[in-house]
Amino acid sequence: xxxxxxxxxxSFGLSLLVALGWYATVIAAVLVGRAGIPVAPDRDCAxxxxxxxxxxxxxxxxxxxxxxxxALLIITLPVTALLARWVSSSIVTxxxxxxxxVVAAAAVGMLWHGGR
Numbered sequence: 001x002x003x004x005x006x007x008x009x010x011s012f013g014l015s016l017l018v019a020l021g022w023y024a025t026v027i028a029a030v031l032v033g034r035a036g037i038p039v040a041p042d043r044d045c046a047x048x049x050x051x052x053x054x055x056x057x058x059x060x061x062x063x064x065x066x067x068x069x070x071a072l073l074i075i076t077l078p079v080t081a082l083l084a085r086w087v088s089s090s091i092v093t094x095x096x097x098x099x100x101x102v103v104a105a106a107a108v109g110m111l112w113h114g115g116r
Contacts, residue, residue, distance in 0.1 A: 010084040010093040018094020019076050019101070023069065031058060068105065075101040 035054060045051035052060065080097040087093045 008088045010087050010090040012081060012084045014090035015080050015084050015093035015097060016076070018091055019080060019098040020073075020094075022095065022098040023072065027065075027069075030061075034058075034061075071108075072101050072105055075104050079104070 034057065043051055076097050079100045080093065083093045083097050087096065
């Protein structure tokens with residue numbers, strides 16, 4: 001088979017690192033954005049979570065977002081494996097895998113919410 005060019009495939013590991021990098025970027029952006037919001041001086045602490053410190057808010061956010069992040073990572077693995085066969089760039093594969101996982105998780109969430 002001389003002269004036959006084989007298609008170059010994206011590396012699964014590098015593609016997965018790109019997808020994880022996107023998740024880390026979004027998490028860091030949320031944390032930085034939340035840290036930049038000033039606290040109102042006259043807060044009413046009658047509501048359940050109204051008088052939490054920023055550290056407590058981050059911990060609560062990670063507890064709530066933890067299962068969602070685990071679900072995204074579980075969805076990302078097969079999506080990355082499928083895309084790595086067709087796309088030759090690891091950067092494009094990881095980006096599409098992260099985006100596809102978010103879309104799939106949102107669709108599952110909407111189906112779950114609609115079925116209740």
